[in-house]
Amino acid sequence: MDIAINTSQSPYQVDEKGYYGQFGGAYIPEMLYPNVEELREQYLQIMKDPAFQAEFEQLLKDYVGRPSPLYFATNLSRKYGAKIYLKREDLNHTGAHKINNTIGQILLAKRLGKKRIIAETGAGQHGVATATVCALMGLECLVYMGSIDIQRQAPNVARMKMLGATVIPATSGSRTLKDATNEAIRDWINNPVDTHYIIGSVVGPHPYPDMVARFQSVISEEIRAQLEEKTGKPTPDYVVACVGGGSNAAGAFFHFLDEKDVELVAVEAAGQGVHSGYSAATSQLGRPGVIHASKTLLMQTEDGQIVEPHSISAGLDYPGVGPMHANLYDSGRAIFLNATDEEALEAAYELTRLEGIIPALESAHALAKLKDLVLNADTTVVVCLSGRGDKDLETYIKHLK
Template identity: 65%
Template structure:
């Protein structure tokens, strides 16, 4: 079975491109040119040079000995938190910003929840000399102040989204609205594996460097050529798509996505999309998302701003549909407990997003000789006040 996107942008029945007429030419321009550009020798040379010398790749595959002793298995952490800017997001923003520059775009916009993608976008725009605006929910601006200040210092304009739940969904709405009104010179740098084709496939391709490195590093660290499990958190799903990508055609590697259950899947304050979502069109693609009774986008909740989104990318919807990957809900409390445990046992403070992936260790029973790779997608500096207030 192939897990590559079709020419029309579909993974099975999920994906596609559903955009207003104003944006059709922009999307067609991307669809026509993105592969030709990013597969060119000159693009690859600059992209991988920046990943190595600017981002700090390859990131370590770290054997968490004390955590492994607690859970009586072999736990390896893919340290995306050690990337420049503190998360995996920089892999994608470098790729898309180089693409935007090649296409001659003058201004880049982005949406952000936890602020990690916003910081990564602002960073690369500063590096390449491109102006930048980041849309961020007003609620997220309040709870992610360190990242807001970083974006502003990097020269980006942070624009609050004051509608709806004032979180990631609403920031995405505002970014799309701005793009619709300014289609010619603006490039929308989407941060996850959602949106109209070719964004899900393109972001997956840029983030697939994660699973490529895991394959190259695993034998030296664990004495095996492939892991038994790969685990990653899933909001829109970019770090998970990147972590899963090179293992999709290897059924012996079990894939687990940790979704944000918030206060509980049935609480009405959750973002567990595979459990609560139904197929529909959201933000330019057909995928699973949490809906109201009349088919409108419902409000989601997570203590983690980066997972506070009512949908998942179409690739994940397809992997869930065919049971290639298992998606497990993790509550706010479970994620907080897992984050505190990692800090106390390994001296690593994870982002709240990554803490959801770590919480899977309490939800599955692993064998002693199994190798479990967990994508530590980001560092927890931005979440210190949330950790501090947790009781």
């Protein structure tokens, strides 16, 4: 696996200044400059080191359980009249794609001599993945989580605590992912020397969006190899993934970015409807702005105040989108669709009853848009099934018909 592949010539990858087109950068307070600069100067060098790559690959194989299967969904394919494959990130250790990134970042943090790890989490999957690797490596772990998300993702909170992490509620603003991220950044400012902040998505100041995308690129690297083995061709017609911050989509898209015959489909959370006032469809509602230290598309008022997002899915409940995805939208390279809470629930029940797989609510948003694609019997679709639905059972039970 080449996690440090040179993609600098691509218009869809980060440039030497940390931008994807007009989006990205590092809009940071002076007190964070040493932390971010240390990472920027060293992350690629560390990731290219053969010893780092060997340890990363060994843990992905023996600890995470990679490669994750590329499953041909027979019944789903029959229903939609196309060849539909599911990239089974839900089968990873901890139940989602998040572990790919936390394994990479914990190895990076150790090489930088950090003893204390902080993270933010929405759905709790990134928090669990961070707590897991901290337990593995014997490092202190603090996870910031919105107090609303703590209530709606109780199983993951219990897992984090069992793994030895301290879960700290964020009680300001909407008390969700945005606010947890704010609290984590404050902690990092106050503890600049011994602390590494494991950001869970392709958001934040450069080099985080690029670093996280590279760690997650194992997803698309495996898709290419697995598709070639199954179909004789490494490229599908569509790659579909849900997008909040967008790390699973970044990983699923990464090795297809310059393959113009592959349609990249990003599915955002429309909540109760794009224009209902209860939505997280950033590409439709956002405009350029700065959030969590990078310039991206952001839901905001006329005077620049952040508009609170809404989604039934805690992992998509974010008012912005990663700068890589903002550029994919702005350039037209990716198609951005959105699914309502109701559509996501229907898609989750459909997959469960057709294939016996209970998806995370986040992944269900991607599945919900199969009905909007132009499909025929020769069309090959890969959906990134980013996580499993254990954490969302309470919500599913509430809406069972």
